Amino acid sequence: MPIASVSPIEVCFTINDQYVKHVVTTIYSILHSNQKNVFRFYIVCNDLSRDSRSSFSHLSFRFKNRCFFEYCIVDSSLFSDVKLTIDYISIQTYYRFVLADLFPKSDRVLYLDADILVQGDLSELWKTKLEDSYAAGVADMYIDLIDYKKEIGFDKNDLYVNAGVILFNLAAIRQDNMQKKLLSATKELSQKVKFQDQDIINIVFKNRIKAIPDKFNFAADNMSRYPEQIDSAVILHYNGSRKPWHKKKNRPGYSQYYKIDKLAHEKIRVALLIDEFFGGADTAFGEYGFLARRYITKYIPCADIEIDVLLGKSKRHFFAQKFSVDGTALYRLPRRIVAAKNWIKRKNYDIYLSIELTKDHVLRCESNPNKKLILWIQDPRPKYEWDEINTVKFLPEICYYNQRVYDSVHEWQRQGHVHFISQAYYLNPKARDLYRLPFDTTIRYLPNPIEIDSSFDVETYPKKNNIIFLGRIESVKRGWLFCEIAKKMPQYNFYMIGQTFMQKDKNFAIINEYKDIPNLYFTGHLGGEEKIKHLKNAKVLINTSIHEGLPISFLEALSYGTLIVSNRNPENLTEKFGVWVGDVLGDGFDKVDLYIKGIKKLMDDDKKRIELAKEAIDYIKNVHNIPRFINDLRNVIFEEIHK
Numbered sequence: 001m002p003i004a005s006v007s008p009i010e011v012c013f014t015i016n017d018q019y020v021k022h023v024v025t026t027i028y029s030i031l032h033s034n035q036k037n038v039f040r041f042y043i044v045c046n047d048l049s050r051d052s053r054s055s056f057s058h059l060s061f062r063f064k065n066r067c068f069f070e071y072c073i074v075d076s077s078l079f080s081d082v083k084l085t086i087d088y089i090s091i092q093t094y095y096r097f098v099l100a101d102l103f104p105k106s107d108r109v110l111y112l113d114a115d116i117l118v119q120g121d122l123s124e125l126w127k128t129k130l131e132d133s134y135a136a137g138v139a140d141m142y143i144d145l146i147d148y149k150k151e152i153g154f155d156k157n158d159l160y161v162n163a164g165v166i167l168f169n170l171a172a173i174r175q176d177n178m179q180k181k182l183l184s185a186t187k188e189l190s191q192k193v194k195f196q197d198q199d200i201i202n203i204v205f206k207n208r209i210k211a212i213p214d215k216f217n218f219a220a221d222n223m224s225r226y227p228e229q230i231d232s233a234v235i236l237h238y239n240g241s242r243k244p245w246h247k248k249k250n251r252p253g254y255s256q257y258y259k260i261d262k263l264a265h266e267k268i269r270v271a272l273l274i275d276e277f278f279g280g281a282d283t284a285f286g287e288y289g290f291l292a293r294r295y296i297t298k299y300i301p302c303a304d305i306e307i308d309v310l311l312g313k314s315k316r317h318f319f320a321q322k323f324s325v326d327g328t329a330l331y332r333l334p335r336r337i338v339a340a341k342n343w344i345k346r347k348n349y350d351i352y353l354s355i356e357l358t359k360d361h362v363l364r365c366e367s368n369p370n371k372k373l374i375l376w377i378q379d380p381r382p383k384y385e386w387d388e389i390n391t392v393k394f395l396p397e398i399c400y401y402n403q404r405v406y407d408s409v410h411e412w413q414r415q416g417h418v419h420f421i422s423q424a425y426y427l428n429p430k431a432r433d434l435y436r437l438p439f440d441t442t443i444r445y446l447p448n449p450i451e452i453d454s455s456f457d458v459e460t461y462p463k464k465n466n467i468i469f470l471g472r473i474e475s476v477k478r479g480w481l482f483c484e485i486a487k488k489m490p491q492y493n494f495y496m497i498g499q500t501f502m503q504k505d506k507n508f509a510i511i512n513e514y515k516d517i518p519n520l521y522f523t524g525h526l527g528g529e530e531k532i533k534h535l536k537n538a539k540v541l542i543n544t545s546i547h548e549g550l551p552i553s554f555l556e557a558l559s560y561g562t563l564i565v566s567n568r569n570p571e572n573l574t575e576k577f578g579v580w581v582g583d584v585l586g587d588g589f590d591k592v593d594l595y596i597k598g599i600k601k602l603m604d605d606d607k608k609r610i611e612l613a614k615e616a617i618d619y620i621k622n623v624h625n626i627p628r629f630i631n632d633l634r635n636v637i638f639e640e641i642h643k
Helices: 017-033 050-062 091-102 141-145 170-175 178-189 196-204 220-225 254-264 287-299 337-347 361-365 383-389 403-414 425-435 479-488 504-512 528-537 552-559 570-576 589-603 606-623 626-641
Strands: 009-014 039-045 067-073 108-112 116-118 135-139 161-169 209-211 235-237 268-273 305-313 321-325 328-333 351-355 373-377 418-422 443-445 466-470 493-497 520-524 538-543 563-566 578-580
Touching: 009 017, 009 091, 017 039, 017 050, 017 116, 017 254, 039 091, 050 067, 050 626, 091 108, 091 161, 091 170, 091 178, 091 196, 108 170, 116 254, 141 220, 161 170, 161 196, 161 235, 170 178, 178 196, 268 287, 268 361, 268 626, 287 305, 287 351, 287 552, 287 626, 305 361, 328 337, 328 361, 337 361, 351 626, 361 403, 373 403, 373 425, 373 626, 403 418, 403 425, 418 425, 418 626, 425 443, 425 570, 466 479, 466 528, 466 552, 479 493, 479 504, 479 520, 479 589, 493 528, 528 538, 528 552, 538 552, 538 589, 552 563, 552 570, 552 606, 563 570, 563 589, 563 606, 570 578, 578 589, 589 606
Parallel strands: 009 039, 009 108, 039 067, 135 209, 268 305, 268 351, 305 328, 351 373, 373 418, 418 443, 466 493, 466 538, 493 520, 538 563, 563 578
Antiparallel strands: 108 161, 116 235, 135 161, 321 328
């Protein structure tokens, strides 16, 4: 029978963030041991972090079409009066009392604790006939050993089950309104019971629980007394205070757990190909590096993903150089191809991620023909783009067009090893031209992220008559036009935020000619709160570049309601949230008045400017938020690894 036609086994966990790692191990063991079954996992919680949910997303991609996840949020105030008496038990264990209400369309659900390993087929347990029983479970050996039943009014032969594995009859529970009785009993008996929710389940469901074989809940005492039965048990339950993840000693059944736990938490090792890291390891302060350092390596690593940054060639012929920046490992590879190939082979990265691709040293050294590349389109520059850039004569841009690199991408794509993502739809035709991609090549939209200050209110914030330039001071940016604009508009304060890197002496000499303009301020490179302060205070960001992708500076400015005046109109953002002055080629000196006219249009109509500013902030919040970026990029990585 095809997997897609199999009805799912519904499994429920009630957890918090602290137990996610262990639940991942449990779920992995289920999927590993049940190749022919499909599962729907319910994660019942009061909240879970982004990283926790990402761990479950990873599993869904690893076992595609065999598992599905649903998150069910419980109002924790329902259990605010519950007193916990066992230090390794969390309040979330009581959430199973309301499962019948949480899953109104389900007749049954299999509840599992987080300290469980499944090593056999669950079909037999799932198909247990429940009839008029509220639940099915395994008799608790420990309770019998300590002679506890009489303390809660049970006879010696009354069934008392371990609640770590419970098959709940939700239909019967709903019909008899037993969820209400469970909650009432919790309040009434909390001071009288020793084993908390387990006691409550056994007391409220007394004589309506069906006994099932102990192979479905082979607990710690079973493992200690009957170690020879461990391998044949379907479910191993590491109940009690001693857990396998404490790793204090090797106990019966622990080796089985360690084996699966290691498989469950194998990390995806990503190599990020980039030639700058925003100042890290003495690299340039560019937008690619900003994206790499401030977003990718900061937010994407998690329990399932780790990232190294590969910066290209080292100065050494036979050895790699290693750096550590913000807790991330950065490497420059050996210059010699053979040494670099050996280094790459030893590292054995699972997948490559590149922000564009300006050099191919790493890809040329990768000898495994099955490796994949995720290429994030940021600013593709076919020859016709360079023709436009080369109209600048005042200080010509250094051309880094490299056909060999683009041919490498083309070849990897032809072999089915490249997955393209793009920060802007309008860049996709350029990428198709640059890499000679078939027209039907899939390019997934993944917008650049922006850290958003949700407390910022553009209507009440006292913005100043400030105008800013934000970016590297280089030929392609034509910073001299910003200076010319400042010279002609003395009524406003102009701040040039950025520094030179390439052609440093030439760029410095040009900008130095404008040092005496009284309303023009050169701040150099700014980061953190200093940069944010300028973004908040400014009413307009001027962009004079001959060429752009979709600049992060645009998105940062818009996130603070700072509107744009530019000759570039990426994704139509300039004309939507500012003034597009039209194309300005060459050195641009003859077009300065176009920018001045655009500035006046925004500065002279405060009401309209604020309306546009509010729309801009909403756009950034909805499209360029960090949670979306994290979820989308992690999922792209998961998808490519598990295709």
